Amino acid sequence: MQHTTGHGPQWLHNAVIYQIFPERFAIGGGRTVHDKRGDGFYTAEGDTVSSWDELPQPGWGQNQQFFGGDLAGIRERLPYLQELGVNLIYLTPFYASPTNHRYDTVDYFTVDPASGSLEDFCLLVEAIHACGMRIIIDIALNHVSDRHPVFQEACRNPESRYRDFFSFLSYPDRYVGWYGYPSMPELNFANPEVVDTFITGEESVLRFWLRQGVDGFRLDTANDLGMPLMRLIRDTVREINPDAVVIGEVSQYPGGWAAAMDGVQTYYMRSAVLSFIRGNLDVTGLHAALSDITGRLPLHQQLGLLNQIGSHDSPRLRTLLADHPHLYSFFVGMMFAFPGVPMVYYGEENGMQGGPDPLNRAPMRWEPSDWDQDARSLFDRWIQLRQERRELRCGRTILLHDRCRELIAFIRHTEHPDEYALAVFNPTSAPVRVQLMLPFAHTHSQLMLEDAFSGTRVECRAGGITLEAAPYQSALLLPDMRTKPDYSFSKPWHAELTVQ
Template sequence: MRLHEQPHHDGSGLYVSDGAPSLGDLVTVWVRVPAAAGVTAVHLRSTPDGEPRFTATAVDPDRTGAAVAGYGAGDVWWRGELLVRNPVTNYRFLVEADGVEPYWLTAGGIVEHEIPDDMDFRVVAYDAPPAWSADAVIYQIFPDRFARAAGAKPLAELPSWALPREWDRDEVIGQGPGTSEQFFGGDLDGITERLDHLQALGVNTVYLTPVFPARSNHRYDASTFDEVDPLLGGDAALARLAEAVHARGMRLIGDITSNHCGDAHEWFTRAVSDVHAPEREMFYFDDTTGEYESWCGVKSLPKLNWASPLLRERMGAVLRRWLVHFDGWRVDVANMTGRRGAQDDTHEVAALIRRGLPGEVMLVGEHMHDPTGDLDRDGWHGTMNYLGFTRPVWAWLRGDGHLDQFFGTPPGVPRRDGRAAYATMRAFASRVSWRTLTHSWNILDSHDSARVRTVTGDAGRHLVALGLQVTLPGTPMVYAGSEFGLTGWNGENARTPMPWDRPADRDEDMLAAYQRLLRLRAAEPALRHGGLRWLHVTSDTMVYLREVEQNAILVAARRAGGEAVRLPLDARLTGVCNATDLEPDDSGTVTLPGDGPSLRVWRLGPPR
């Protein structure tokens, strides 16, 4: 059965009546069935208290026969009622159809054999993420490399660790000695002065990597959480930035290291110098040797022990204190926080942090591989989606050059076709709720990775990657400088100072493409709140719909040219990005162009 002929359900508002239910609620769920599927019955299966339960569904006459989302007047809609018995309620559908054995409709798609419950759809009754975060477009800033205020005076004296570098003259050291010490001098007032650029780009949320004092340019080795680094302008500069951001109706996200601090941190220096210090319990010390646990053996990053009540108290106070400026937190190394050998407090810690913060605060955990076991709990609202977005997009759109930086995976970035990329995306999406999927960050690159332009090798595939980032479910996170097409072969090398005064390093066409596509996301409710229906996937092509009531957006992404794609869509297609208007032929089929690499977006109109 071809993708566009399959019954469909997802967790969006078009298919689930309440995405943030309470325990005990009845939630209405719908399955949309094309006529070609020949479906005769649909059964809703859930597992309240761990026991499978089947509930009948029936054809919904209010939707069947209507062109919901602007097309599909021949589709049949089946309606069922789901009891939200548990904080996470799993469900799937058993479908009976003419000429075939019954099959499952799951969050991973159609399955014709028995499968574990981890591929079920799910609704979550824990407190919902803040409402504003569903519309967020995030811009990541590494403060040392973004901008230095125009009126900033030269620093009288740099700290002993700093290796001074010239903004537009010196190349970034990509590996070896000096990577963490090179200092270009960006500051927070410099960011404030460049907010026009962010707003013109279509950004509404600014995410800063750490701003606390440290002995490195990345500041993940904080020496205190009680003040802002004077090198960035101190507390007053953060206050000015936050005020300016909020005055524009934007939001500001901070970065906290919950797994470790720096070896110069006041908590650690007390703990290491006095075995009787109260702070001793906040870390892991060997009683015999006095040696301490650190992040991956890096001794400058002592690991925090979340079994310590004192640590829980102090970190909670830190997270709350800075909400005077921040609207949320990105949690560094969330995957390792609270984990050490037989000790696993990760889920408890995430829930503790979330309960200690107001409900309007965004809370996203960093996780570079499989985060699914840590999500859909009373903790992180979402994750930095390296697994379900970055990795498959890189593998599908990588250029011809060799790139060995693939998040630690040898032998480097693989070359995979569109079917493999689609399978990875579906695998991730099938193991988290729709709510978690849409509140996870879609990342093309970050301060910890190569630049997307280096991965794709050219502007054409970079544009396709951007189109996927903006139009697939999830929260787009743009790494500062990628809108100019900056390059870099690893995280350190990619931390290039912004090319404000280097015209040769600015791809103005790419900048315009970012502005156009991010504004398109803001203008189209379907791209922010719509469901996802895959229609056509081949080696070089992905075509899908984003749908809300009476409105749908069709996206066609191609990494290379090939045959035109014919789809049975009984609707007019109005081009809204890189696309001309299309009309269905007499058979109700539209033909999408076959050139590539390309990214085209249409709005579906009423049936022909």
């Protein structure tokens, strides 16, 4: 197969992603986890059930603590997601598995019965598309559950063709497991039959779910799969459906990886912002990390980076910033204003709290009285701006750190003179007043810029503005073209100019 060189589906760049952990989002049909246990679910050895208003309990049994969320519950809550304004749903695994996270898959072709059925999944896909949204599904191809029938057969029969699906160190008891976990044996993709079974074959896992109507995949631990395999996955998916996307989880700097897939769920920018908040990076160091993105990656790769606010693998933002609550709007603003696709983990929009796994996987809080209204207002406004402002979705970036080192400031702009925004963040405890010269042709004199949050207005004069940023203030300054309606860099000239 020839590697493709195109930039992939552009719709990803216009997305606001909403990540759902199905077991903890909603239960359909007005039922409870106890009702479902009465139907025979959650009865395996070690399984426990908890009511929706309880919290996950850390410990050895945390992966078998069930709250009852399912696909029907997600479908019933689609109006909520429509109102929120997100347009791409990302589901973590829902396949047959002994655990609540389901990254240790037993059967990639089967919906876990506690989550529903294949029919329930297809109804969910249909409903999501009817709402004008898309859906990508999480899939862990690096490893399977040690209860997967193929692995069980490989261990039972030394002559089985499935033995080479895995890497045994001392057959049958020692084998390569993901991060050393024996419950998740790694697949051996050096075996062409493994590649055929999971990726390229006519009856492969990827082809199966594309036939069910999904709009793409998020590949768990893509850095463990490696760049060549990720390119093959992307090329295979693109051959089947050119409009489907492949996104990979990469913990490190996304350079190189971004060329092997359509989007990268990277922790790089998030880690840089957190390092700054914790005092491990100064403003100069944070500027350098941001420059690593805008200065070293092509634009289409920048726009495909997933700017995650949180996830099922990290503490929730309100909890993470408990000692720095004044920097909450800075963190959220960076996720939406910086190049890339904002990814909202379920409940973050309402300020849900929770520490490390499993506390960050608590059931969704549906009562508005439990919501942090300041957080909700902040997310509502940023999502609205993302929908309205094309420069935030697909614009280039001009970093301004060389002219205002006290602030994090940058311009997002498109090729159209009216489509630009100036993002300004003061992440310090001191007010900042600075004369800022803007290296951008369309900030003409007498034009007013207005902050999308406070309504504060700033006048441009000869390409410069005077900024007054309060401690910890976040602002997005937008041009008010009404302030100079007779001025334009793109006036149509319909008559030829005659030189006499």
